[in-house]
Amino acid sequence: xxxxxxxxxxxxxxxxxxxxxxxxxxxxxxxxxxxxxxxxxxxxxxxxxxxxxxxxxxxxxxxxxxxxxxxxxxxxxxxxxxxxxxxxxxxxxxxxxxxxxxx
Amino acid sequence: xxxxxxxxxxxxxxxxxxxxxxxxxxxxxxxxxxxxxxxxxxxxxxxxxxxxxxxxxxxxxxxxxxxxxxxxxxxxxxxxxxxxxxxxxxxxxxxxxxxxxxxxxxxxxxxxxxxxxxxxxxxxxxxxxxxxxxxxxxxxxxxxxxxxxxxxxxxxxxxxxxxxxxxxxxxxxxxxxxxx
Numbered sequence: 001x002x003x004x005x006x007x008x009x010x011x012x013x014x015x016x017x018x019x020x021x022x023x024x025x026x027x028x029x030x031x032x033x034x035x036x037x038x039x040x041x042x043x044x045x046x047x048x049x050x051x052x053x054x055x056x057x058x059x060x061x062x063x064x065x066x067x068x069x070x071x072x073x074x075x076x077x078x079x080x081x082x083x084x085x086x087x088x089x090x091x092x093x094x095x096x097x098x099x100x101x102x103x
Numbered sequence: 104x105x106x107x108x109x110x111x112x113x114x115x116x117x118x119x120x121x122x123x124x125x126x127x128x129x130x131x132x133x134x135x136x137x138x139x140x141x142x143x144x145x146x147x148x149x150x151x152x153x154x155x156x157x158x159x160x161x162x163x164x165x166x167x168x169x170x171x172x173x174x175x176x177x178x179x180x181x182x183x184x185x186x187x188x189x190x191x192x193x194x195x196x197x198x199x200x201x202x203x204x205x206x207x208x209x210x211x212x213x214x215x216x217x218x219x220x221x222x223x224x225x226x227x228x229x230x231x232x233x234x235x236x237x238x239x240x241x242x243x244x245x246x247x248x249x250x251x252x253x254x255x256x257x258x259x260x261x262x263x264x265x266x267x268x269x270x271x272x273x274x275x276x277x278x279x280x281x282x283x
Contacts (some may be wrong), residue, residue: 001242001270002114002116003116003117003120003160003229004118005229006223006227007120008157009218009219009222010128010188010223011124011128013215013218013219013222013264014128014239015127015128015131015150016214016215016218017154017211017212017214017215017218018128018131018132018134018135018211018215019131019135020207020211020214020262021135021136021210022131022135023125023180024202024203024204024206024207024210024211025106025135025200025201025203025207025208026135026199026200026201027200027201027275028199029123030144030182030185031140031143031187031199031247033182034134034143034144034147034182035134035135037147037151037174038131038134038135038147038150039151041151041154041174043273045154045157046108046260048141048158048161048163048166049161051161051163051217052162052163052234053227053229053230054227054228054229054230054251055230056187056230056232056233056234056235057232057234057235059235059238059242060245060250061247062163062165062166062242063242063245063250063253064229065138065163065166065185066166066169066242067253067257069169069170069173069174070257070260070261071171071260072174072192072245073173073178073261073264074261074263074264075258076178076181076182077106077181077264077265077268078264078267078268078269078271079273080181080182080185081267081268081269082271083185084185084188084271084272085191085271087188088274089190092178095201095204096140096201102121
């Protein structure tokens with residue numbers, strides 16, 4: 001294994017913080033969803049890297065990663081459906097405009 | 104003396120790792136900073152492709168295929184469809200960052216610095232054991248053995264998410280609109 005484990009963890013940490021920045025700074029709800037997808041991918045890189053380097057005989061790391069991918073698919077489908085429903089009603093997907101619960 | 108490429112001491116894995124890192128991190132930066140949301144979604148595909156390359160490099164071939172089919176083939180295409188649903192969803196001609204972006208930037212940088220510091224400083228108990236050859240077989244046995252209940256729960260979650268997404272996004276008929 002030519003690449004040390006810390007390289008994988010470093011790349012994953014960079015991807016995680018880029019995703020967190022995207023989720024925090026975007027105005028558009030779809031942009032926030034894409035940031036969350038990046039965060040989930042960073043988690044998956046960590047799971048698979050730990051499986052490969054620390055417990056390669058135990059398949060649990062890959063099982064966890066597949067379950068995370070499945071949950072991410074469900075999250076994207078429901079999230080985009082909510083965005084489209086909100087857009088149809090309010091003609092905007094900017095999360096700053098969605099403040100009807102404040103009044 | 105002729106040039107012999109095998110004398111170069113750069114391992115092949117390292118080259119692939121660097122290329123995939125450029126894809127992943129560069130794509131992620133494009134997702135976050137692109138002013139056009141449609142371009143963001145295209146950069147997301149580049150980033151997800153880099154992650155699929157990582158899985159292949161980590162000898163998790165099945166996961167690489169799952170990443171290509173589920174993430175790029177389904178999730179990224181779904182996001183592209185949702186953006187193409189309307190021109191105004193693309194957010195052309197208006198700023199894409201909200202008022203708190205200058206707070207989130209140092210928070211994200213600090214978070215990344217702490218995570219990278221931990222990843223470098225900790226002595227991980229790395230083993231040199233090679234993974235099993237038939238990892239797809241092991242994966243199937245695990246899903247229908249010790250992980251049977253999570254597998255079934257995830258199936259139910261997917262069905263619920265599918266029905267819920269259809270219910271949320273469908274157009275209301277005139278009769279329902281009049282009743283509400």
